[in-house]
Amino acid sequence: MVGPAIRNSRSDLAVFGLLALVMLVTRTHSLSNVMHLPDTSLASFFVLGFLVRRAAAFAGLFLLGFAIDVTVIGWFGQSSFCFTPAYWMLVPAYGTMWLAGRFAAEKLGDQASALPPTIALLALATFVSELFSSGGFYFLGGRFADPTLAGFMPRLARYFPPTLYATLLWTGTAAGIHALLAMTRPTLLAKRGK
Template sequence: MTALTSRNQLIVGIVLAALLAATRSHHFAGLHHLPDASWAVFFLAGVYLRRTWVFPALLAGAAASDFIAITWGGVSSFCVSPAYALLLPAYGALWLAGRKYAQHHANRIATLVPLVLAVCGGAALCELLSSGGFYFFSGRYAEPTLAEFGLRLVKYFPAYLGTLALYVGCAAVVHAVLVGVTERSTPANQP
């Protein structure tokens, strides 16, 4: 993928941070029907944002959002456990999947194949780390088993993958429109 200008990366970064803050765990009452965009934010940040400091900054933003929601927003702290630390490698899997996809991106329809592979691969690893970590290491389940985890995976993963696909699909449409507008406004003899 052609690297975005610093200005465009800043815009994308602000949009992604705002999306994370607005949708994470339904912390804002007016947005309670908007699905959590955390997975998509980390994947898309990997695709579009070249600076590596953005990853820990987004992690801090997610943790701060959770802290604020629990401390002042009345949101349950059920998900905060020793397994919470596994969100770092889980979100890292999405970030790295986005970075890997960015290496293969081209403004062609054929780029959808590596996009789907990156989204599905990153999401599967993220789910195994985040949900698996919570199930086995949170202390919330008395006798965790692989069989029960498998059933939970089949029950919950499709919805998480669908939400990720929705946000990434929207981003792909916006990207295609912006690339089309830019290509039409650039004279043919300019690079």
């Protein structure tokens, strides 16, 4: 018989592995010749916070994202335009998503009645994350002469809607898989350790 701590560790690893795989596929744009899938990064950190909640998992997923970016820029010739000192603003951007996922799991839960407040929380966290990432790039990246709030607002209006769409799409996909597993394999989703 497998104890709850081992079962939770295994399921945490499985969740982490799946999120890492999906991030590898979408962040590298490895399927771009066939189809362009929206980036899962923000959704991955939200789902990670909701399901795993271990700080080491957050660090691991962040390091994976960093490694992917370095690899596609250094070895596959993608543009390094976005790779500036402001790159580290992704730590609070992704941290916002991860903490929102933790909050949603601990305070809202995974019942159907929690769906509206969870969606609202997800949208708010995505907005804050976009402020950190896009705002950090715009104001701290050194790519724009004399950055101003008036200059940033059109960029926010341009980039936030597709970011929100991708985050809702991937988080909804993860929620659907979670609900399907809850119906078909309820013991697999037994109460997880915090």
